[in-house]
Amino acid sequence: MDNENKSFEVLENEEVGRLLGGLKRVGAPKDFDFQVRARIAVGRPAAGGLSWMPASIRYAAPLAVLLAVGGYVGMMQMDQVDETVGPVIVAAPTEPALPPVVGMVDTDSTEPIVTSDLTADRVSAEVKPVQTVDRSTTAVQRKSSPARPKVEKPEGGSYDTAGTGQKTIVAPDIDDLAPIPTPKKVFISAKEFLSSAGIDAGSTATGGRIQSVGVSAASAGIRVGDVIESVDVQAGTIRIKRDGKSLTVKIN
Amino acid sequence: MAFDSVRSTDVGAKLKRMPDGKLSDHELVDATRGGDESAFSEIMQRYRNPLTNYLYRFLNDYEEAVDLAQETFVRVYFALDRYHTQYAFSTYVYRIATNLAISELRRRKRRKLLSLTGLFQSEEDSDVEFQPMDGRRMADDELVEDERSRMIGRAIAALPEKYRIPVILRDVEGKSYDEVAEIMELGLGTTKSRISRGRALLKEKLQNYL
Numbered sequence: 031m032d033n034e035n036k037s038f039e040v041l042e043n044e045e046v047g048r049l050l051g052g053l054k055r056v057g058a059p060k061d062f063d064f065q066v067r068a069r070i071a072v073g074r075p076a077a078g079g080l081s082w083m084p085a086s087i088r089y090a091a092p093l094a095v096l097l098a099v100g101g102y103v104g105m106m107q108m109d110q111v112d113e114t115v116g117p118v119i120v121a122a123p124t125e126p127a128l129p130p131v132v133g134m135v136d137t138d139s140t141e142p143i144v145t146s147d148l149t150a151d152r153v154s155a156e157v158k159p160v161q162t163v164d165r166s167t168t169a170v171q172r173k174s175s176p177a178r179p180k181v182e183k184p185e186g187g188s189y190d191t192a193g194t195g196q197k198t199i200v201a202p203d204i205d206d207l208a209p210i211p212t213p214k215k216v217f218i219s220a221k222e223f224l225s226s227a228g229i230d231a232g233s234t235a236t237g238g239r240i241q242s243v244g245v246s247a248a249s250a251g252i253r254v255g256d257v258i259e260s261v262d263v264q265a266g267t268i269r270i271k272r273d274g275k276s277l278t279v280k281i282n
Numbered sequence: 283m284a285f286d287s288v289r290s291t292d293v294g295a296k297l298k299r300m301p302d303g304k305l306s307d308h309e310l311v312d313a314t315r316g317g318d319e320s321a322f323s324e325i326m327q328r329y330r331n332p333l334t335n336y337l338y339r340f341l342n343d344y345e346e347a348v349d350l351a352q353e354t355f356v357r358v359y360f361a362l363d364r365y366h367t368q369y370a371f372s373t374y375v376y377r378i379a380t381n382l383a384i385s386e387l388r389r390r391k392r393r394k395l396l397s398l399t400g401l402f403q404s405e406e407d408s409d410v411e412f413q414p415m416d417g418r419r420m421a422d423d424e425l426v427e428d429e430r431s432r433m434i435g436r437a438i439a440a441l442p443e444k445y446r447i448p449v450i451l452r453d454v455e456g457k458s459y460d461e462v463a464e465i466m467e468l469g470l471g472t473t474k475s476r477i478s479r480g481r482a483l484l485k486e487k488l489q490n491y492l
Contacts, residue, residue, distance in 0.1 A: 043478055043481040043482065043485070045485075046453070046481040046484050046485050046488065047452065047453040047481060048453075049434065049488065050434065050438070050449065050450075050453035050454050050484075051453050051454065051456065053339070053431055053434060053435075053454060054427070054431055055331070055335045056334060056335050056338050056344060056347075057330075057331040057334060057335070058330040058331055058333075058334040058348060058351060059348060062326070062330050062334075062348070062351070062352065063323060063326055063327075063330070065352050066326060066352045066355045066356060066359075069352060069353070069356045070356055070359050070360075
């Protein structure tokens with residue numbers, strides 16, 4: 031039974047073979063030999079290489095590599111900072127400026143400050159002592175630091191327990207500074223004062239009548255013929271009498 | 283004539299002379315090696331039609347079959363120095379043709395992968411049918427036969443190559459099992475098994491024509 035089945039299967043398969051054998055046969059074209067001779071004349075066929083690779087990949091791959099390299103180089107150049115552009119203006123720091131302190135000078139300067147509007151050899155009633163603040167040692171911190179526990183050293187003095195033990199110089203607050211003392215004033219004579227103002231009061235024989243007036247006196251309102259009643263050098267004023275009336279004029 | 287001079291040469295015991303007195307393949311090969319171009323023409327005369335038919339049934343594309351058949355002869359010509367007479371010249375020629383056909387199949391698959399339209403195209407639709415040489419109008423019987431042949435060709439083209447090759451060599455070209463085994467460089471049992479399996483697969487597809 032098995033053999034009959036096997037031969038039946040073989041017969042069926044043979045039938046397929048006969049079917050294929052009965053197919054119409056095709057032949058080579060008339061110019062077949064000529065084409066072969068032409069190919070032989072060209073030369074040996076290429077052995078291996080990249081012939082297995084599709085033409086699209088063979089040509090596209092190197093092109094893609096070129097494009098990638100070119101794009102990368104272009105992007106690198108675009109990212110570089112353009113040095114031909116002018117300097118970038120950076121906004122000034124917004125740290126608030128310290129309020130001006132009158133009389134503050136550099137620590138190196140020891141010259142007294144003279145404040146006066148009078149242009150004379152010896153002028154100004156005010157000579158202020160130098161009040162210095164060593165700005166070079168001021169730190170960034172302006173606010174008063176919070177109170178830190180202090181430890182008293184046996185030999186006296188104290189030090190902060192906070193921090194790593196390193197000294198931190200903190201600028202003193204302006205409010206903590208000692209008040210500026212009143213400047214001492216140097217008095218000059220009334221004659222010198224009047225002379226500096228350009229006022230010529232003549233001698234005592236004239237009774238203090240003004241003979242000539244300088245620019246500063248004239249701008250203050252003093253006229254020739256006014257009679258000087260008194261001079262307050264400290265206040266910078268002159269009391270005059272004009273037409274029976276007394277006037278006080280301040281000399282700037 | 284060139285053939286007379288070649289015929290009288292003592293070519294050795296291994297060379298076979300054709301029954302009708304024509305030169306054997308090996309004699310023609312020797313003559314070609316010696317510079318006799320007419321011997322090579324004779325070789326082409328003997329094998330161009332069978333090779334073209336074999337490759338056409340394998341690829342189901344006539345133009346491609348002709349191209350590969352020509353390429354086969356070109357390679358044979360340049361490899362004549364390496365050819366050994368220990369096996370038949372037809373085996374040598376068919377082996378070269380088979381390798382070229384397999385390479386073409388694989389190239390087609392790669393092309394189909396790269397082509398967007400090819401992904402949606404079946405292999406059966408991509409073949410190029412054999413066109414008759416003359417311009418005669420085909421009769422109804424011929425049209426039916428032509429359609430039948432086309433269907434069988436498609437069925438063969440749909441076979442995996444390891445079954446397609448032995449089936450075509452055995453059933454279409456009429457080669458013996460030994461010759462088929464020699465061409466495919468397989469054992470005889472494996473060759474018969476593959477032929478049987480290929481026929482079984484074709485039987486499923488060609489029920490209407492059996």
